[in-house]
Amino acid sequence: MIMGDSKEIRPLLKPLSSRARELPFSGIRRFFDIAASMQDVISLGVGEPDFTTPWNIREAAIYSIERGQTSYTSNYGLIELRRAISKHVVQLYNTSYDPDTEILVTVGVSEALDLAFRAVLDPGDEVLVPEPCYVSYKPCVTLAGGNAVGVQTSAEDGFQCRAEQFERVITPRTKAILLGYPSNPTGSTMPRNELQRIVDLASERGLYIVSDEIYDRLTYDQEHVCVSSLRGARERTIYLNGFSKAYAMTGWRTGYVCAPEEILRILMKIHSYTMLCAPIASQKAALEALHRGEAPLRDMVAQYNQRRRLIVDGFNRIGLKCRMPEGAFYAFPDIEATGLGAEDFAERLLFDERVAVVPGTAFGTGGEGHVRCSYANSLERIEEALSRIGRLTAKLIS
Amino acid sequence: MKPESSYAKLRLTMQEKKIETEILEILSRDCRTPPETIARMIGRSVEDTTGIIEALENQGVIKRYTATIDWEQLGLEKVIAFIDVKVMPAREVGFDAIAMRIARYPEVKSVWLVSGGSDLRILVEAVNLRSLGNFVAEKIATIDGVTGTVTQFLLRKYKEDNVLYNEPEPDDRLIVSP
Numbered sequence: 001m002i003m004g005d006s007k008e009i010r011p012l013l014k015p016l017s018s019r020a021r022e023l024p025f026s027g028i029r030r031f032f033d034i035a036a037s038m039q040d041v042i043s044l045g046v047g048e049p050d051f052t053t054p055w056n057i058r059e060a061a062i063y064s065i066e067r068g069q070t071s072y073t074s075n076y077g078l079i080e081l082r083r084a085i086s087k088h089v090v091q092l093y094n095t096s097y098d099p100d101t102e103i104l105v106t107v108g109v110s111e112a113l114d115l116a117f118r119a120v121l122d123p124g125d126e127v128l129v130p131e132p133c134y135v136s137y138k139p140c141v142t143l144a145g146g147n148a149v150g151v152q153t154s155a156e157d158g159f160q161c162r163a164e165q166f167e168r169v170i171t172p173r174t175k176a177i178l179l180g181y182p183s184n185p186t187g188s189t190m191p192r193n194e195l196q197r198i199v200d201l202a203s204e205r206g207l208y209i210v211s212d213e214i215y216d217r218l219t220y221d222q223e224h225v226c227v228s229s230l231r232g233a234r235e236r237t238i239y240l241n242g243f244s245k246a247y248a249m250t251g252w253r254t255g256y257v258c259a260p261e262e263i264l265r266i267l268m269k270i271h272s273y274t275m276l277c278a279p280i281a282s283q284k285a286a287l288e289a290l291h292r293g294e295a296p297l298r299d300m301v302a303q304y305n306q307r308r309r310l311i312v313d314g315f316n317r318i319g320l321k322c323r324m325p326e327g328a329f330y331a332f333p334d335i336e337a338t339g340l341g342a343e344d345f346a347e348r349l350l351f352d353e354r355v356a357v358v359p360g361t362a363f364g365t366g367g368e369g370h371v372r373c374s375y376a377n378s379l380e381r382i383e384e385a386l387s388r389i390g391r392l393t394a395k396l397i398s
Numbered sequence: 399m400k401p402e403s404s405y406a407k408l409r410l411t412m413q414e415k416k417i418e419t420e421i422l423e424i425l426s427r428d429c430r431t432p433p434e435t436i437a438r439m440i441g442r443s444v445e446d447t448t449g450i451i452e453a454l455e456n457q458g459v460i461k462r463y464t465a466t467i468d469w470e471q472l473g474l475e476k477v478i479a480f481i482d483v484k485v486m487p488a489r490e491v492g493f494d495a496i497a498m499r500i501a502r503y504p505e506v507k508s509v510w511l512v513s514g515g516s517d518l519r520i521l522v523e524a525v526n527l528r529s530l531g532n533f534v535a536e537k538i539a540t541i542d543g544v545t546g547t548v549t550q551f552l553l554r555k556y557k558e559d560n561v562l563y564n565e566p567e568p569d570d571r572l573i574v575s576p
Contacts, residue, residue: 032574045574052567135576184576306424306439313438356573379428383435 023142026135027362031346035356042385044373045356047184049248049329051376053285054296057247060288061281069280075272077105077256078283084290085256092216093226095234097258104268105278105286109214109255110136112240115267116210116257117144117176120238125175127210130161131364134184134212138364146175152366155334158323159186159366163197176208177201179227182215185363185372186332187325192225199233208263209237214255217246217297219327220305228258235260238267245328246297247289252282304329307375307382314386315373318393329376332360336369338396346371348396353388417442421450422459427560429463466559477524478552481534482516486543493517496543505533516548527551 015021028045035041052058076082082099090096097103106112113136117127123145129137131150138148149169153159166177177198181190202209211227228237242255257267308325315322315333322333335345342359349355349371360367375382420440424431431439437447454460469476485496493511497518501509508521520538524530539547555563 026576028574028576032572035573041573043573046571047575048571050569050571302420302423306420309441310435310438358574379431379435379439 019142019145023139026139028135028358031350031356031358031362034347035350038350038354041350041354041356042377042381042388043356044375044377044382044385045358046374046376048250049245049300049376050378051248051300053247053249053252054289054293056292056296057249057285057288061252061285064284065281069284071280073105073277073280073283075268075277076103077278078280078287081105081283081287081290082256084287085258088290089226089228089239089258092224093229095226095229097239098261101261102258102264104257104264104271105283106242106255106257106271107275107278108244108253109212109240109242110253111271111275112242112255112257112267113137113140113210113212114144115270116238116240117141117146118270119263119266120144120176120208120210121146122175124173126171126173127176127178128166128169128174129178129364130165130180132159132183132185132360132367132370133178133364134180135362137178137180137212141178147173149174150364150366152364153186153188154366155323155332155370159183159188159332160190160194161198162194163201166198166201170205170207174205174207176210178210178212180212182213182219182224182325182327184215184328185330185358185360185367185370187328187330189219189222189326190225192230195225195227196230199227199230199237202236203232207236209233210240211237212240214240214242215245215328216241218301218304218329220301220308221326224327238263243286243289247293248300249282249285249289252279252285254278254282254286304375307377307379310379311373311375311382311386314382315389318386318390319397320389320393329374331373331375332370333373334369335371338393340396342368342371349389349392353392355385355388418450418454418459421447422454425451425460425463466561468555468563470555475526477527477530479522479524479530479534480550480552481520481522481538482512482548482550483518483520483538483544484515484546485517486545487517488543496541499541500538503533503537505530505537516546 031045082103085103086097086099117140121144125146126149127141127146128151129148130153141148151161151165151169153161209227213226216224228234228239239258243249243252311331312322312324315331319337320333320335322331325331335342338345342361346357346359349357357371357373360370360372417440421436424436424439433448433451434444437444485493487493488495497509497511500506500520505522505524506520507523510519511517512519522530524533534547534549538544557563
């Protein structure tokens with residue numbers, strides 16, 4: 001460009017992928033940009049544990065680096081880690097996967113989701129996705145060439161989905177049902193009998209089930225139900241899990257997929273070309289988490305549970321109706337009493353009181369009227385945030 | 399007694415134990431957590447919670463409430479020593495009599511019976527090296543039944559009562575994340 005020339009000269013370049021361009025940016029991003037530019041913000045917008053990875057797990061990774069374990073691993077992941085995952089899933093859910101052929105270590109559940117949809121979908125195939133849901137679910141389906149069909153759940157139903165709702169929207173193009181319980185953002189879980197009915201429906205219609213159970217260890221009043229463990233589920237289920245939430249290991253980016261061999265080998269093929277393998281230090285850390293992570297996990301769950309009761313009680317006192325979430329570390333209060341929509345409320349809260357929450361609409365249409373508040377935060381900050389939210393709410397309600 | 403009722407009773411005690419443990423864990427993290435907050439954290443009434451805490455205090459389960467203080471940061475010099483004491487146990491009372499004799503000195507912060515080469519390990523705090531030396535020489539070593547002492551001075555604290563002294567762990571997570 002010539003100095004002083006105001007006319008922009010654009011190089012000759014064809015447009016980027018229309019599928020990628022048309023994909024909307026995450027609703028969370030906008031909030032992040034605003035909040036990041038402000039001082040003294042208390043954030044309930046963080047979707048990760050506030051604990052640091054337990055020391056024994058960090059130390060295991062340091063030790064492996066010291067010993068020079070810096071190579072690629074098998075595409076599937078370290079065999080000792082896959083064996084440990086296999087044992088772990090049997091112990092927790094009495095469901096068995098062969099460590100040699102039915103388990104794949106991935107770069108977080110995020111990669112696993114992408115693999116699952118790429119493996120399952122042909123262009124135009126449909127995936128049924130209960131909403132509100134994790135922000136990546138629908139984009140992952142789209143990027144794999146599929147169409148995500150939202151199935152709206154509501155606060156009245158405890159944000160649980162029912163087989164009938166899926167049945168109503170199944171078409172000949174429907175290929176899979178995506179389940180993500182305990183749920184981000186609602187914290188809700190699914191009762192065994194309702195899950196079984198969904199599995200039965202999938203069996204009748206020949207559908208796959210992609211089940212993201214990353215929050216499985218963070219349930220409070222009842223045992224988690226693993227979808228693969230249900231009658232008739234294993235053969236059609238792609239079970240996704242990982243280490244991020246249970247062991248406070250988000251930054252390690254390590255997860256895994258369990259599925260029957262004929263499904264898993266296709267995921268593995270894609271993984272071998274696109275990712276090759278998960279980082280070896282992270283895999284070593286994950287192995288330590290499975291061997292000796294249970295005690296720190298129990299301690300973290302006990303603390304989340306106390307904060308959960310505190311924050312839910314706090315919202316209800318303020319006058320924002322909030323159901324007790326059964327899992328994950330999110331409360332999803334109803335903010336309709338304030339007369340504002342989710343986006344406006346979150347914005348007012350950020351500008352007036354410097355508390356960051358995520359509007360429910362970022363998680364799909366069913367999230368209107370709610371905001372997601374993470375209680376993976378210290379007690380002091382949760383209490384301070386509640387008092388600030390209370391101040392704004394009182395102003396809005398009066 | 400019918401088996402069901404004793405089972406029900408056992409379950410009730412187990413539940414109570416669980417609540418008590420939960421309260422104690424909260425207090426051990428921060429003993430200034432108000433009863434109102436604790437009540438909301440455990441899902442019980444404030445009356446219940448205060449009642450349980452009072453009972454735990456009365457039973458001596460909760461000994462006292464203290465603060466973990468970094469005296470050095472305040473500029474206050476204190477000499478702290480760990481002293482391993484070898485003791486000749488006495489008939490009838492074993493180590494208890496000597497242990498209690500030592501424990502009653504206000505300079506002595508803690509006394510433990512330990513396994514290994516020595517018998518008692520005590521933690522002593524004094525204003526300076528000389529007074530600490532005097533205390534050991536005059537008070538501890540001279541007790542009947544004490545056959546030897548090994549004193550180790552504390553040079554630097556890295557962690558105490560679960561608190562890391564020199565490594566603040568800032569919350570550097572992204573402000574909003576999915």
